Structure formats: C-alpha cells, structure tokens
Amino acid sequence: MALYLKLSPPPLLSTSNPCLSPSKIPLFHPFGKTQSRKDRQVVQSSKFTSFLDLEPKSKPEPLDFDIPWFEPADRPRFDVIVIGAGPAGLRLAEQVSGHGIKVCCLDPSPLSMWPNNYGVWVDEFESLGLEDCLDKTWPMTCVYISDQKTKYLGRAYGRVGRKELKLKLLSECAGNGVKFHMAKAWKIEHEEFESSVSCDDGTELKANLIVDASGFASSFTEYDKPRNHGYQIAHGILAKVDSHPFDLDKMVLMDWRDSHLGNEPYLRATNSKLPTFLYVMPFDSNLIFLEETSLVSRPVLSYMEVKRRMVARLRHLGIRVREVIEDEKCLIPMGGPLPRIPQNVLAIGGNSGIVHPATGYTVAQTMTVAPILAEAIAECLGSTRMIRGTQLYYRAWNGLWPVEKRCVREYYNFGMETLLKLDLNGTRRFFDAFFDLNPHYWEGFLSSRLSLGELVKLGLSLFLHASNHSKFDMVTKCPVPLVKMMGNVALEAI
Numbered sequence: 001m002a003l004y005l006k007l008s009p010p011p012l013l014s015t016s017n018p019c020l021s022p023s024k025i026p027l028f029h030p031f032g033k034t035q036s037r038k039d040r041q042v043v044q045s046s047k048f049t050s051f052l053d054l055e056p057k058s059k060p061e062p063l064d065f066d067i068p069w070f071e072p073a074d075r076p077r078f079d080v081i082v083i084g085a086g087p088a089g090l091r092l093a094e095q096v097s098g099h100g101i102k103v104c105c106l107d108p109s110p111l112s113m114w115p116n117n118y119g120v121w122v123d124e125f126e127s128l129g130l131e132d133c134l135d136k137t138w139p140m141t142c143v144y145i146s147d148q149k150t151k152y153l154g155r156a157y158g159r160v161g162r163k164e165l166k167l168k169l170l171s172e173c174a175g176n177g178v179k180f181h182m183a184k185a186w187k188i189e190h191e192e193f194e195s196s197v198s199c200d201d202g203t204e205l206k207a208n209l210i211v212d213a214s215g216f217a218s219s220f221t222e223y224d225k226p227r228n229h230g231y232q233i234a235h236g237i238l239a240k241v242d243s244h245p246f247d248l249d250k251m252v253l254m255d256w257r258d259s260h261l262g263n264e265p266y267l268r269a270t271n272s273k274l275p276t277f278l279y280v281m282p283f284d285s286n287l288i289f290l291e292e293t294s295l296v297s298r299p300v301l302s303y304m305e306v307k308r309r310m311v312a313r314l315r316h317l318g319i320r321v322r323e324v325i326e327d328e329k330c331l332i333p334m335g336g337p338l339p340r341i342p343q344n345v346l347a348i349g350g351n352s353g354i355v356h357p358a359t360g361y362t363v364a365q366t367m368t369v370a371p372i373l374a375e376a377i378a379e380c381l382g383s384t385r386m387i388r389g390t391q392l393y394y395r396a397w398n399g400l401w402p403v404e405k406r407c408v409r410e411y412y413n414f415g416m417e418t419l420l421k422l423d424l425n426g427t428r429r430f431f432d433a434f435f436d437l438n439p440h441y442w443e444g445f446l447s448s449r450l451s452l453g454e455l456v457k458l459g460l461s462l463f464l465h466a467s468n469h470s471k472f473d474m475v476t477k478c479p480v481p482l483v484k485m486m487g488n489v490a491l492e493a494i
C-alpha cells in the first residue's frame with residue numbers, strides 16, 4: 001500500500017517558531033560541531049524533544065579476532081603496503097595476498113568496527129559471492145517521487161553486515177599471511193624501485209608498492225587538476241521508535257515528499273531549491289535506519305539544515321524516536337577529476353575516483369575493482385615477473401582506470417553536473433523518467449556497469465521517456481556539462 005495513505009496528521013509544532021526564523025538560523029560549516037548549546041536550548045524551549053537531543057548510548061566493541069601482527073623483530077620489507085583497513089584496504093589486501101604477494105596493512109585501529117551503515121544492491125554482492133555478508137535484505141525498493149506518486153522497484157536491496165564483511169576479509173588476509181601494523185602512516189618517500197612509509201610510532205616499513213586506502217581525507221594521493229567536487233551530505237540514525245509508517249518488505253531508496261514542510265516556509269523554500277530526501281531501512285516495526293540526504297550539492301548544503309529537515313519530516317511521519325542506537329554524519333566528495341595517473345602511490349576506495357559521481361555508492365564497486373587491480377599488481381610483483389618502479393605504477397593505475405572506464409566516469413560526472421542543476425521539481429521529474437527506463441539501464445547506471453555505448457543509449461532513452469517539462473530541463477540545463485563531458489572524453493581517448 002502506498003505510504004501516503006498511512007501518514008499521521010501534520011505536526012502540532014513546527015520550526016516556524018520565531019526562534020528559528022531564517023534570519024536567526026546560524027550557518028554551519030558541514031564539518032563543524034553538529035549542534036550548539038544555543039540550538040539545544042531552542043529545541044527544548046519549543047516544547048518537544050527531537051531525536052537530535054538523543055546521543056547513542058554505547059560505542060561498538062572492537063572485533064575479537066586474532067590477526068598476525070607485524071613485530072618489531074620482523075623484517076620491515078614487503079611487496080605491498082596498504083594504508084587503511086577500511087572496506088577498500090582490506091579487500092585489496094585480501095586479493096593481492098591471495099596471489100602469494102607479501103602484504104602489510106597499516107591502520108591506527110585495524111580491529112575497530114567500521115562506522116558507516118552501508119547499503120548495496122543484493123545482486124551486486126551476489127555476483128561477488130559476498131551475499132553472506134548482508135545482514136538484512138529487502139525484496140523490493142521504492143521511491144516516493146512526490147505525495148501523489150510512488151515507484152516500486154523489483155530490485156532487492158541489502159544492508160552490509162559490517163561485522164561479517166570485516167571478519168571475512170580479515171580472516172582471508174590472515175590466512176594469506178597479511179601482517180597488520182597498528183599505526184598511522186605519516187610520510188611516504190620513494191626511491192627508484194622501492195618506497196618507504198614512516199609511521200607515527202616511529203616504525204619505517206618498505207615495499208615495492210604503497211597503496212593508499214585511507215579514505216576521503218587522504219593526503220597521500222595527488223591531483224593535478226582543481227578538485228571540483230560535489231558533496232553528498234546526510235544525517236542518519238539507527239533508532240528504536242514507537243512505530244513508523246513504512247512497509248517492512250520495502251527499502252525506501254528515496255522519499256522526495258515535502259508535505260512535512262507545509263508549516264516551514266523557510267525550510268520549504270530552501271528544500272525546493274536544494275532538495276533532500278529520506279533514505280529508509282525498516283528492520284522491524286520498532287527498529288529503523290533513517291537518513292536525510294542531500295544527493296549532491298556544491299557548495300555543500302549545511303549539515304544543520306539537513307538535520308532540521310529531518311526533524312520536521314519525522315514529526316510529520318509520526319515517528320517518535322525512543323533511542324538512538326547509532327548516528328552517522330555522512331559527507332562524501334563526489335565527481336571531479338581523477339587523481340593524477342600514474343603516480344607512485346596507488347589509490348583505492350574513497351580517494352581513488354571510484355565513488356559513483358551521481359550517487360555516492362562506493363562499497364560494491366570497491367569490492368568489484370579490487371580483484372582486477374590485484375591481478376594487475378600480481379602480473380608485476382608475482383613470483384614469475386619482477387616489474388617495479390615506473391612500469392609497476394603505470395600498470396597498476398591502468399588496471400584501476402583503463403581508458404574506457406575513464407570515459408565512462410566522465411559520463412557519470414555529467415550525471416552529477418546535471419543533478420546539481422535541478423531543483424526539487426526537476427529532480428522529481430528526472431527520477432520519474434529514470435526509473436521508467438528498462439531496468440538494464442537504470443540498474444546498470446546505479447551499479448557502474450554500463451559501457452560508454454550503453455550510457456549513450458540510456459541518455460537517449462531517458463530523453464524519450466521524459467515529460468515535456470523534463471525535456472525542457474535537459475535541453476536548457478545540460479548543454480554546458482554535455483560539451484564539457486564530450487571534451488573530456490575526447491581528451492581521455494586521445
């Protein structure tokens with residue numbers, strides 16, 4: 001049944017409270033403190049408690065698992081050093097070591113639980129043999145285009161079992177002889193065939209290849225073009241609630257409804273220009289993951305604004321939060337140029353350009369790309385060949401970003417630039433047409449698995465499916481990004 005039939009009445013109280021008039025809404029840096037004391041007072045004085053006042057009570061425990069540690073007496077010389085034990089670093093360490101290559105993985109806390117709540121399409125993990133690492137799946141997904149229109153998608157969605165996936169990768173790594181060192185990489189230096197990593201505990205490790213998997217904030221990966229990112233910003237909570245109106249067999253990929261902003265003139269106006277949607281994973285009738293998300297913005301939308309919209313939305317949906325079990329502050333840089341190719345340090349994960357420029361999805365793509373990259377590394381450093389230095393960097397980077405894939409990424413960048421130009425109504429029209437496409441196209445687009453030719457067909461098909469209004473949007477807003485994309489594709493192909 002469509003969700004809008006189940007909604008509870010509009011909120012009794014809103015942020016139209018004069019305390020929160022637009023002129024008094026402070027501007028926040030997205031990385032800044034999430035809620036000032038003044039804000040808390042405002043929330044309290046307005047006679048309701050929002051979930052923003054609730055802090056998660058417990059922190060996740062580190063994993064209880066035996067991994068082979070690097071000992072000071074060990075020889076500090078490896079074939080490959082991977083910096084970072086996030087999903088990208090561990091997956092690459094697992095894959096490279098599977099080729100018999102000596103790997104060391106560095107992280108300040110290799111056994112900590114990953115902090116983010118990851119969602120993937122079930123078919124993506126099935127095709128990688130990782131379906132046992134999904135701790136919850138939904139047979140269908142849905143997209144609320146507006147209060148009047150809902151789309152049901154017959155594609156199953158899953159939440160990654162962070163513990164299961166991390167344990168699986170750690171145990172493969174351990175079985176393949178990967179050594180772990182609990183430290184932060186500080187500095188990298190290169191010689192002709194060898195590089196060294198200095199760590200914050202004073203250790204110096206050496207290897208033929210250093211892989212930077214330290215995430216978005218990395219300072220080891222270099223760019224030679226201005227980084228013109230878009231940003232996805234979101235606030236998410238895993239919460240115990242009294243009740244919620246969502247069907248338990250459907251994951252809500254995007255809820256673009258804005259009826260909750262009926263009494264919020266300021267939020268309504270900003271949402272019309274820079275829209276946010278709700279992403280929902282309902283686990284049971286009292287446990288739910290909710291995330292208010294700005295798909296992409298540049299400059300980045302204020303984090304406080306995202307949270308205020310979420311407060312208004314949950315109140316309108318009649319969702320009363322009893323307990324926040326986990327919260328997450330999400331800021332994902334998207335799109336922009338690729339790192340300089342090649343360079344002496346190889347990158348994988350959040351800092352390598354793998355992040356889908358139009359959606360922010362990264363995990364499934366990282367899991368897919370790591371074996372390909374490991375193959376390219378093994379061709380150089382495996383037992384039969386000894387290709388090192390410039391040749392190694394060149395081959396590894398081209399394994400990660402062959403020319404065809406660089407061209408395809410330009411297309412996804414074009415998708416991001418188009419989304420950046422759309423307001424709420426334009427965004428709704430866009431997704432209305434997008435999810436009407438043949439599933440081969442929309443599924444392939446979201447999972448980064450279409451060829452350039454297929455992407456061109458998708459573009460044409462999208463145009464044909466679009467309403468006249470949406471066609472007008474495309475014709476008026478897309479030419480500049482389109483010309484840029486064509487220029488960049490031509491440059492890559494030369």
Ligand SMILES: Cc1cc2nc3c(=O)[nH]c(=O)nc-3n(C[C@H](O)[C@H](O)[C@H](O)COP(=O)(O)OP(=O)(O)OC[C@H]3O[C@@H](n4cnc5c(N)ncnc54)[C@H](O)[C@@H]3O)c2cc1C
Nearest residue numbers: 084086087088118119184185214215330349350361362363
């Ligand atoms: C809140 C949030 C939610 C997300 N949700 C999704 C999602 O649902 N689906 C999806 O596909 N993608 C999602 N993403 C995007 C992306 O998948 C994640 O950011 C993912 O964690 C990236 O993995 P990574 O291994 O590259 O980096 P990270 O997970 O950031 O791991 C980096 C690791 O490197 C370590 N490190 C950092 N600096 C150093 C150093 N100097 N020396 C040694 N170690 C270091 C860190 O301790 C960390 O363990 C999300 C991102 C965020 C921020």
